[in-house]
Amino acid sequence: MPLRTPSSRPVAAAGSALALIAALGWTAGCGAPAADRTPGPAGTPSVDAAPLMQARPSTAPGDHDVSFVVNGTTTYGTLHIPQGPTNAMMPAALLLPGSGPTDRNGNQPPQLMPDTLADLARLMGDDGIMTLRYDKYATGRTGLGTYAGNPGGLDLNAFVQQATAAYQFLAAQPGADPQKLLIAGHSEGALIALEVDQNPKPAPAPAGLALLEPQDLRLLDLFTLQVDQQLDDALSAGQLDPTQATTAKSAVTNGVAAIRAGRPADTTGLPGPIATAFQNLNANLTFARTDDAVNPADLAAKVPSATKVMVTCGTADTQVPCSTTAPLVDALRTAGTGGPGLITLQDVTHLLQPAGSPATTNTLAPAAQQAIHTFDQLWH
Incomplete structure (x- = not known):
């Protein structure tokens, strides 16, 4: 062939x-190389408070369409509230997609429709965890936003700021337990999760990170x-x-x-x-x-020791092979983070599907589902 x-x-x-x-x-x-990015206030997303408040949904269980404004762009997403006692505080997780034009559900319509993040939201919801997923720049309803006239102006920091604003928006939701804020990032989303973890303010730092088939090298x-x-x-x-x-x-x-x-x-x-x-x-x-310019292991080394981290590695993942995972995992261990740590998923692909699955598959592999349940159980 x-x-x-x-x-x-x-x-x-x-x-x-x-x-x-x-x-x-x-x-x-x-965008400019990461080494050239200005730290501190220049790296903090501008979130318009009034639209954020207006976008708060009801506290009823189910999916709610939400939006928030970051750096002049209205970002659209889905907040999933699980069944539970009225007014109960619950763990809350931000779900971050992989790279490319991947939308809030983990899809790249029309060719690739695995529903990776939609399935993740369903699984975590069944475990009593509130989730937020959103259409990042150049996807779904959000589109290019303020970058419509200058797509070349998008750099990694733009996506990090958007994710940070989403994390802050989730933390402000009624029912989100400030002591149990989580980020689950898939592929490149795991790299962005590590970036958000460095400066989530004013929201509390994440209590847990689920790094799913993460980008683990430059x-x-x-x-x-x-x-x-x-x-x-x-x-x-x-x-x-x-x-x-x-x-x-x-x-x-x-x-x-x-x-x-x-x-x-x-x-x-x-x-x-x-x-x-x-x-x-x-x-x-x-x-x-x-x-x-960003080495994921360098970010992992800065994760607070109180953080509980899970890293998955699918043995059928040809995009981020298990052979590249050690530096990231070692850096997390050196940082003193808690478990469950590395979980190797036998015969699981980069999209968390069974090996050999066609592109139309939209069901997570049983081993991937079990890993997610293992992570979720830490918060109950």
Whole structure:
């Protein structure tokens, strides 16, 4: 068969603000490198208080459409309130999607509809946990918001600020227990969860983090790992000869170096799927650099020791393989965080589905469901 795109996830148009990196299925966006981001007040999201108050739903069980305004953009989401005693305080979790144009339900319509976050909200609701999920920039009802005229202005910090505002909005909800605020992030959402954990104010710090198939290396390091594996597979299958494979790997190394230096990668002579991956990165150069500048393990090392953390690793996950998880897990252990820690999910994919599941599957694997229940039980 022909050399495939290193991810089975579909590729968004390169011109979109959240065009997928073909090799990872992760966002490529825009902005200054993370090292250049200004700490302190400049990194704090501007949340309009009046719209936030107006958007508070009733406390009745079920799904409620909500919205909040962050940095001039109205962000739309779903607040799920589980069944429970009237006026009871309950754990509350913010759910963060993976990369690319992934909406509040964990979908990329119309091609990819796994309902990852919708299923997560249902499971956590059954365990008595309130959840909030939302359409991030360039997805669903939220769209590009204030970035409509400048999609290239989106950088990692824009998404972190949006997630921080969502966390603050959740913390302000009636019934949300301030001592049991949680964040569950899938894939790139786990990286953003670690970012929010660093500065959630004025809301209390999260009591728990569920890092589900997390981005655990710098973006372009993981990109290189995946592309190299694809080239090795193509070589073994006779799709490339050794000279072609070596040349392509060298081009990948040079392309990554160019992007890290702020220049577009040269895609001349690269196999089609890999060229497409770099074209998506080039189209969203600044976001790629802001994301790549962050080492998830460095963030994990700063998680407060009182935090209870779960990390999942699916043995059938080809996008974030279990072989890359150790630095993140070790950093959490060094930080002194509590359990359940790393949970290895046998035959589970990146989308938390059973190995071999078709793209139309929208049911979480039993092992993934059990891991989520294990995390949820910590809060009751």
